[in-house]
Amino acid sequence: MTTSEVKPAAAPASEAILGNERKWTDYFTFSTDHKVIGIQYLVTAFVFYMIGGALATAMRTELATPAPDFVTPDVYNGLLTLHGTVMLFLWIVPAGAGLANYLIPLMIGARDMAFPRLNAIAFWLIPPSGILLISSFFFEPPTAGWTSYPPLSLNTGMLGEGIWILSILIGGTASILGGLNFLVTILKMRVPSMPLTKMPLFCWAMIATSLLILISTPVLAGALILLAFDLIAGTAFFNPTGGGNPVVYQHMFWFYSHPAVYIFVLPLFGAISEVIPVHARKPIFGYRAIAYSSLVISFLGLIVWAHHMFTSGTPPWLRMFFMITTMVIAVPTGIKVFGWLATLWGGKIAFTSAMLFALGFIATFLIGGISGVMLAAVPFDIHVHDTYFVVAHFHYVLFGGSVFGVYMAVYHWFPKMTGRMMNETWGRIHFALTFIGMNLTFMPMHELGLMGMNRRIALYDPQFTDLNVVATIGSYIMAVSTIPFIINAIWSWRYGQKAPANPWRALTLEWQTLSPPIIENFEELPVLQTGPYDYGLGYIPEKDPAELYSHAGEPAAAT
Amino acid sequence: MLLGIVVTLISLWYGQNHGLLPVAASAEAILVDGLFNVMMTISCGLFLLVEGALIFSIIRFRRREGDDEDGVHLEGNIPLEIVWTAIPAVIVFGISIYSFDIYSEMGGLDLMNHNSTPTEAVKIAYAPDLENGDMPLLSDVGLGEPPSSAGQPALEVNVSGLQYAFIFTYPDSGIVDGELHIPSGQLVRLNLQAQDVLHAFWLPEFRVKQDMIPGQETRLVLEATREGTYPVVCAELCGPYHGGMRTQLIVHSPEEYDDWVQSKVAQGNTAETLANLPGSDRTDAQYLANFVEPLDLDIDADALAQLQAMPHAHMASHS
Numbered sequence: 001m002t003t004s005e006v007k008p009a010a011a012p013a014s015e016a017i018l019g020n021e022r023k024w025t026d027y028f029t030f031s032t033d034h035k036v037i038g039i040q041y042l043v044t045a046f047v048f049y050m051i052g053g054a055l056a057t058a059m060r061t062e063l064a065t066p067a068p069d070f071v072t073p074d075v076y077n078g079l080l081t082l083h084g085t086v087m088l089f090l091w092i093v094p095a096g097a098g099l100a101n102y103l104i105p106l107m108i109g110a111r112d113m114a115f116p117r118l119n120a121i122a123f124w125l126i127p128p129s130g131i132l133l134i135s136s137f138f139f140e141p142p143t144a145g146w147t148s149y150p151p152l153s154l155n156t157g158m159l160g161e162g163i164w165i166l167s168i169l170i171g172g173t174a175s176i177l178g179g180l181n182f183l184v185t186i187l188k189m190r191v192p193s194m195p196l197t198k199m200p201l202f203c204w205a206m207i208a209t210s211l212l213i214l215i216s217t218p219v220l221a222g223a224l225i226l227l228a229f230d231l232i233a234g235t236a237f238f239n240p241t242g243g244g245n246p247v248v249y250q251h252m253f254w255f256y257s258h259p260a261v262y263i264f265v266l267p268l269f270g271a272i273s274e275v276i277p278v279h280a281r282k283p284i285f286g287y288r289a290i291a292y293s294s295l296v297i298s299f300l301g302l303i304v305w306a307h308h309m310f311t312s313g314t315p316p317w318l319r320m321f322f323m324i325t326t327m328v329i330a331v332p333t334g335i336k337v338f339g340w341l342a343t344l345w346g347g348k349i350a351f352t353s354a355m356l357f358a359l360g361f362i363a364t365f366l367i368g369g370i371s372g373v374m375l376a377a378v379p380f381d382i383h384v385h386d387t388y389f390v391v392a393h394f395h396y397v398l399f400g401g402s403v404f405g406v407y408m409a410v411y412h413w414f415p416k417m418t419g420r421m422m423n424e425t426w427g428r429i430h431f432a433l434t435f436i437g438m439n440l441t442f443m444p445m446h447e448l449g450l451m452g453m454n455r456r457i458a459l460y461d462p463q464f465t466d467l468n469v470v471a472t473i474g475s476y477i478m479a480v481s482t483i484p485f486i487i488n489a490i491w492s493w494r495y496g497q498k499a500p501a502n503p504w505r506a507l508t509l510e511w512q513t514l515s516p517p518i519i520e521n522f523e524e525l526p527v528l529q530t531g532p533y534d535y536g537l538g539y540i541p542e543k544d545p546a547e548l549y550s551h552a553g554e555p556a557a558a559t
Numbered sequence: 560m561l562l563g564i565v566v567t568l569i570s571l572w573y574g575q576n577h578g579l580l581p582v583a584a585s586a587e588a589i590l591v592d593g594l595f596n597v598m599m600t601i602s603c604g605l606f607l608l609v610e611g612a613l614i615f616s617i618i619r620f621r622r623r624e625g626d627d628e629d630g631v632h633l634e635g636n637i638p639l640e641i642v643w644t645a646i647p648a649v650i651v652f653g654i655s656i657y658s659f660d661i662y663s664e665m666g667g668l669d670l671m672n673h674n675s676t677p678t679e680a681v682k683i684a685y686a687p688d689l690e691n692g693d694m695p696l697l698s699d700v701g702l703g704e705p706p707s708s709a710g711q712p713a714l715e716v717n718v719s720g721l722q723y724a725f726i727f728t729y730p731d732s733g734i735v736d737g738e739l740h741i742p743s744g745q746l747v748r749l750n751l752q753a754q755d756v757l758h759a760f761w762l763p764e765f766r767v768k769q770d771m772i773p774g775q776e777t778r779l780v781l782e783a784t785r786e787g788t789y790p791v792v793c794a795e796l797c798g799p800y801h802g803g804m805r806t807q808l809i810v811h812s813p814e815e816y817d818d819w820v821q822s823k824v825a826q827g828n829t830a831e832t833l834a835n836l837p838g839s840d841r842t843d844a845q846y847l848a849n850f851v852e853p854l855d856l857d858i859d860a861d862a863l864a865q866l867q868a869m870p871h872a873h874m875a876s877h878s
Contacts, residue, residue, distance in 0.1 A: 073799035145796045151773060152756040152797060240774030246757060247772065280620070282630035286640050311759060311794075312770045313700045313777065316668050320659060327651035334647040335640070341612055342639070347630040348622040359617065366609050370602045373651060377598065377658040379591050379665060382702075383766040386759060386794040450579045452763030454794040457802025461790070505627075536632030 022519065030124065032116035033519060037123050038102025039417060041094045042410070044123075048090035048130055049403075053479060055083040060441070060475035063468050068458040076458035078141030078160075082133065085146045085164065088264065089171045090130045092398065095406045096267035097122075097178045100206050102417065104182060106510035107200045109191030109528075111520050114184040118177050125174035133167040136160050145456060147253060150238040150246045154231055161231055165224045172217050172224075175263075179213030182206045191509075193528040197291075200508045200532045201284065204291040205270025208298035212259045212266075215302060220256030223249055247313035254305035262301040264398060266294060268405025269336060272358050275412050276340050278506040279355040280347030283533040286339045293332035300329045310381045319378045326376035333369055337362060352504075353427025357408035360435050364400025368393055371446065386456075389449025395442045407434070407485070414489070415503045419515045420496030426488040433481030440474025500544035507541060508532045514548055523548075566607045574600025584785040584810065585765035586705070590661045592766070597657065601650060665767075666780050669703025701769045701778035704746060713746035713780060720751070720758035720771040722797055723804035734823045739791060739808045742816035743783045751777045759795035762808060770795055783810040 026036050027043075059079050062070040071079065101119065105112055113119045136142060142164035144153035153161050186203050190196075227249060229235040236242025238249040277284045284290060306314055306322040314322075340362055349355060371393040375381050384390060407430075414422045444467035449455075453464045460468070502511040507530050513522050530539055574596045583589050620630070662668065704713065716739065717728040727739050741747045751760050753771035760779065761768040764787075769779050793804035811819060 068802075073802065077796070077799055077801075143799070147796075149757055149796070155756070156798070240772075243774075245774070247775070280630060281622070281628070283632060283634050285633065286635040289635070289640050289644075311768045313772050313775055315700060316662075319667070320662070323658060324655050327655050328648075330651050331644060331648050335644055337609065338643040339640075341609065341616070342636075344616040344620060345612070346633065347616075347620050348626060348628065349617060349620050350622045359613065363610060363613060366606065370605060373654065374595070374598050374602065376651075377594060377654055378667070379658055379661045379766075380595055380598065382768050383591055383763070385768055386761075447579050451581050452790065452792065454761065454792050454802075456796040458799070459802040461805075533634075534632070536629040540627070540629065 022516075030120050032112070032120050034101050034105050034113045034116065034119060035417070035517060035521075037119050038098045038100075040123050041098025041101055041126070044126055044130070045091050045094035045098060048086050048094070050482070051134060052083055052086035052091055053482065055079050055086065057475055057479045059083060060472040062458060063460070064472040066460050066462040066465055066468075071458070073458035074143065075141075077143035077145075077156075077456070078137060080456055081142045081145050081148075081164070082137060083146075085133060085142075085168070086130070087398075088146065088260070089168060090126065090133070092264040092402045092406075093171070093175055093260075094126050096209070096264065096402075097175070099202075099267055099271060099406070099409050099413075100178070100182050100209075103202060103413070103510060104185055104206060105189070106416075106513070106517060106521055107203055107508055108186065108189060108194060109509050109522065109526050110185065110189040111522070111525075113181050114189055115181050119181050122174045122177035122181065125170050125177075129167045129170035129174065132163055132170070136163040136167075139163075147250075147257070148227070149253075150227060150230060150244075150249050151240060153227065154239055158231055162228065165228045165231070169221055169224055172221050175213050176217050179210040179217070183210040183214070186210075191525050191528065197288070198528060198531050200270075201273035201287070201290055201294075202267070202270035205266045205273070205294045208294040209263050209266045211295075212263050212298050212301060216256040216259040216263075219252055223252035223256070226252075247309070250309050250312055251306065254308045255302075258305040258308060259298075259301045261394075261397065262297055265401045265405070266297065268361070268402050268409070269294065271405055271409040271412075272340060272361055273336075274506075274508065275354050275358045275408055276343050277533045277535060278412070278504045279352055279358070280344050280349045281535050282343055282347035283531075283535050284339065285342035285345075286335070287531075287533065289335050290339045293335045296332040297329060300325060300332070304329060307376060307381070310378050311385045323376055323378045327373060330369065330373050330376075337366060337369070351428075352411065353422065353424055353431060354408050354412035356428060356431040357404050357411060360431060361401060361404040361408060364396055364404065364435075364438065368396030368398075368400055371396065384449050386454055387449035388445040388453045388455055391455050392442045392445035392449060395438075395445070399438055399442065404434075407431075410489070412504070413510075414492070415499030416510060416515050416517070418493050418496075419499050420492050420494075421499050421503060422492045422496060423488050426484045430481055430484045430488065433477055433484070437474050437477030437479075437481050441471045441478060442474070444468075444470045444474075501548050502541055502543050502545075505541050505543060507534060507539075511541070512545075512548075562611075566604055566611075569607065570600045570604035573603045581764050582785070582787075583764065583766070584783060584787060584789055585762070585767070586782040586784055587665050587702070588764065588766040589784070590664055594657060594661050598654060601654075664705055664707070666703040666705040666708075669706065669780075699778055700772075700775070701751070702767060702780055703778065704748075704780045705782075708746055708782075711746055713748040714741065715748050715750065716741070717750045718752070718760060718771070719754055720760065720793065720797075720804075721754040722756065723793070723800045725760070725791060725793075725804075725806050729820075732820055732824055734820065736823070738806050740816065740819050741783055741808070741810055742813045743786050743810050744813065746780055746782050749779045749781070751779065756797050757795045758793045758797050758804070761792040761794040762789060763792060764789040765808075768794055786810045786812055 026033070027040060031037065058071065059076065062068065062076055068076065101113065140157045140160040142148070142160040143156045144161065148161070148164065186199070186207055190199065226237040230237055230239050230244070236244035238244045238246050240246060273284055273290055304322055304326045306318055307326045310319050371389070375384065375390065375393060411422055411427055414420070448464055448467050451464070453460055499515045501513065501515050504511070509526050512526050530537070577599055580592060580595065583592050715730055717730060719726045719728070724737060727736050728734070749760070751769055751771045753773045755773065757773070758771040759768055760771055762781070765781055765783070767779055767781055769777050771777060787810055789808045789810070791806045791808050793801060797804060
């Protein structure tokens with residue numbers, strides 16, 4: 001650009017574009033662009049998902065037979081600890097943060113997050129946290145489970161446990177920074193024409209998630225720092241030999257880790273509320289009910305933690321109190337599920353891969369929700385606590401909810417992120433394998449737990465062999481199911497069919513810019529013309545409106 | 560309407576015939592199973608209803624080829640939303656009340672009455688006169704005596720958990736054993752404690768479980784209703800051989816139980832019993848050897864010998 005080319009109005013905009021073209025190396029740098037950071041989060045999280053999945057497959061291989069023959073019981077405990085920690089702290093939390101990063105500014109018509117540098121710092125805390133944790137496997141893995149209850153966690157090896165604590169402290173810090181950023185961005189950076197009640201439901205879900213992160217994560221950090229003192233400095237906050245109380249750790253741990261379940265699943269509740277209306281061509285049913293139920297879940301999620309401790313050192317009144325609060329949380333969750341169902345009812349459902357995963361989400365999450373209400377009932381929980389019934393329950397919630405949700409989101413927003421369409425046929429194959437494998441793995445675990453198989457064991461009573469073999473076969477199918485997805489994603493990213501700006505003809509703002517969006521997101525900040533879900537009012541958006549390209553020159557140049 | 564009746568009938572049938580629970584061998588188990596069957600009936604109905612609606616929508620409301628139109632513009636329906644808020648609320652309220660009732664029948668609330676053995680209160684320097692009675696929310700932990708028992712005397716057994724065994728001590732007769740023997744039809748009070756890390760004492764056929772916490776005694780009171788041999792399982796991760804921390808519960812008829820007590824007292828060799836329990840000075844292989852027989856594990860002698868030749872894993876050095 002030279003001074004001779006300056007034109008009064010249009011030039012500053014095009015100058016900005018030409019000066020800031022996206023390079024592939026941006027994805028490996030300290031970029032402050034929320035779109036780059038979002039993709040960095042998602043890809044990093046997926047790598048850790050593969051690692052966590054490999055650990056799980058090793059565990060299922062071990063459990064194919066009652067005897068500890070594939071790995072030693074010691075190694076098995078390392079596997080189960082790392083599997084839980086990696087999946088929760090390095091896969092689901094960063095995946096949710098990745099979606100939020102990518103989508104929030106686009107959905108509310110902002111040019112970036114409120115604190116772009118903080119955003120980049122939050123992301124760049126994740127790789128060290130993850131590499132640290134994974135590396136512990138090669139020295140001395142932590143073996144006290146992802147809950148890391150003392151006194152066991154204090155006498156299974158200082159190095160592994162110390163690494164585990166440090167890794168989670170780093171990851172937790174990243175999460176807090178991210179949560180703060182999301183909240184401020186959503187509250188302060190919406191386009192002027194967008195009131196809170198015209199905001200996409202994903203943003204509502206992220207408000208609820210961010211509040212939970214900000215309130216509960218510091219408590220986990222406190223618990224872990226005290227645990228680290230016990231471990232390294234020999235204090236006795238939780239160590240009974242010095243007069244400490246191990247039950248206090250459990251309270252502090254679950255004060256974070258139960259809300260954490262909602263931190264894992266609420267972003268995907270938000271995402272499915274975006275996907276279903278678009279692919280069913282129908283407004284979301286009960287916008288306000290779904291929006292406010294996120295906040296209700298977020299509040300109730302803070303006062304249910306001791307239901308993880310019904311068989312621990314909790315007095316009777318406390319067991320009864322937490323039973324009732326836990327039961328109540330089924331109501332707002334039910335509102336959401338019924339709302340999604342009613343959205344589908346009377347719609348025109350297109351069976352895209354995104355929609356298939358959304359349907360799988362509802363079908364499996366329902367089972368996790370039902371078993372969750374059962375587990376809330378104290379007398380029944382006393383029987384099944386710490387058994388495979390619980391393992392089945394939380395995998396139906398976290399795999400059926402979060403993992404199906406992340407896949408759904410990727411199929412839905414991949415065209416926006418990369419400017420290429422994903423292959424639908426392979427998407428359907430991926431869905432079928434995942435759905436079958438998931439149910440085959442986790443459904444038998446309900447019966448195993450009820451019949452008397454406790455969790456976290458490398459060797460088990462041979463009467464449980466048959467169902468365990470079924471579960472192991474299911475886990476292999478799940479492992480295989482990721483192959484079509486990986487090939488599809490990489491191949492589509494490189495060679496997929498070019499995506500128009502709005503391939504699903506959606507109404508939310510992220511589709512009203514190019515695919516992928518320009519660096520500054522929008523040429524001109526958009527003005528809200530319709531609500532986010534106003535389908536059926538005769539307004540059908542164009543797939544590829546020509547005016548989007550007016551500033552960018554030829555359409556072909558917009559890749 | 561017809562559909563509703565069919566769903567109800569299937570749910571009612573499945574709630575009673577799910578076959579998902581092991582045999583019920585205690586008074587507590589019968590109560591818990593009643594609760595589970597009710598929840599299973601409701602769950603089954605809800606499951607069929609929601610999954611049915613989902614599948615119906617998928618078939619009936621699928622997009623036809625070439626139809627690019629939108630569906631009907633329907634933003635919500637307040638009465639319908641109130642209905643599906645109210646129904647789950649009523650259901651969970653009902654389950655809560657039922658659970659509360661079952662829990663008090665199992666003796667869970669008994670511990671709130673401070674008539675049990677008073678624990679020695681810790682004297683706090685700045686408030687030396689503070690007594691337990693000033694803290695109404697503190698109480699013993701576990702399950703107490705069911706209100707229906709009306710002061711019937713209970714057989715007392717002290718249970719100690721350690722990596723990776725349970726030790727049962729009978730204070731009345733001085734018996735120490737690695738297996739739990741109890742008479743049927745009598746209340747048994749188990750005082751649980753842990754010596755090293757957290758353990759949990761679980762009797763699947765009795766549907767009761769309670770964590771064993773180092774430094775805090777917990778309690779279970781139960782009543783066997785069916786003679787037989789049942790597993791005792793540790794249900795809290797306690798180390799690599801957590802899966803092997805199991806023993807047996809043998810429910811005798813009262814007469815058989817008296818015979819067992821007599822023979823044990825006559826033997827009087829509690830020291831030998833203790834020596835046979837897995838202590839903390841053993842190698843991995845010795846731990847494992849202990850579990851091969853009771854678990855009927857498929858480990859051949861070669862594998863065991865191989866393990867024996869291996870150097871200590873870090874577990875042994877830390878415990």
